[in-house]
Structures are given as C-alpha cells and as structure tokens.
Amino acid sequence: MPTVLRWGPYRAFFYSNERGEPPHIHVRAGDFEAKFWLHDLSVAVNAGFPAHEITFTADELVVTLADGRRIATPLAWYPRLRDASALARAHFELMPMGIHWPELDEDLGIAGMLKGRPAV
Numbered sequence: 851m852p853t854v855l856r857w858g859p860y861r862a863f864f865y866s867n868e869r870g871e872p873p874h875i876h877v878r879a880g881d882f883e884a885k886f887w888l889h890d891l892s893v894a895v896n897a898g899f900p901a902h903e904i905t906f907t908a909d910e911l912v913v914t915l916a917d918g919r920r921i922a923t924p925l926a927w928y929p930r931l932r933d934a935s936a937l938a939r940a941h942f943e944l945m946p947m948g949i950h951w952p953e954l955d956e957d958l959g960i961a962g963m964l965k966g967r968p969a970v
Contacts, residue, residue: 852955865948865959866928866969876947876957883946901944901960906936913949913963921960927968930956 855862859879868874873888903914911931913921925932931939934954943950948959958969 853957863950863957865957865962867962867967868959869962869967869970876959878945878950881946883948885947900946901949904942904944904949906931906939911958913960915960921963923963923966923968928956928958929969930954 853861853863854875861878862875863878864875875886875888877884877886900916901913902916905912905914906925907922909925910922911925911928913923915921931951931954934951938951938953941951941953943952947961948957950957956969
C-alpha cells in the first residue's frame, strides 16, 4: 500500500498483505521500524522476521529469511510487483518487518507472507 505520511526521517505506511489484523500503521526511520495499533495508539509487539535475500522467478516472489527459511508466493498476489519492470523490482529496501519498493510505493510484510496473505 502507499506511503501515507512522510515527516522528516519518518515514513508511515501499511503493508498491503496484513488483512485480518486490527487497524494499525507502521512507522520507519533508518533501520528502525515500529507498528502502532490505531484503536488505542499503543505499540504492537512484533519481533519481526527479517528478510535476508529476495529473488523473482517468472511467477513467484521468493524471500529467504535470516534464519534460512524460504517463502515463495505467487507474483499474481502482488499486482504492483507483477506489473513492474525487472529494474523496478530489483530496487528494494529490506526492513525489520518487511520489504519496501520505493519506486513502486509497495510494502509487503514478512508476517503476512508467512500467513499466505496476498496484497489487497
């Protein structure tokens, strides 16, 4: 999903594959990321599952986690990535709880990928 706010070094955004959770927002600055529940503005506890490597096949996004697990999800689940050029896909940022493609303004949460959730 798109970035909803930039304020100095902070970027507020939503992961497009985190359906089924209470309303919340992620805030990132540098290498730090926080997740806030919106109903009471409390901080959500989430240790995250840091990504280590990202590759694309003809029809899948493959993420290797820092602990060695591999997640392969259909590229069809992520229309912005599916429709993007290989160059745009290759420009991504690994974050503590997900992946950000700045040129595409797309953010995917690792927890959502582990739960098999496509983008909305």
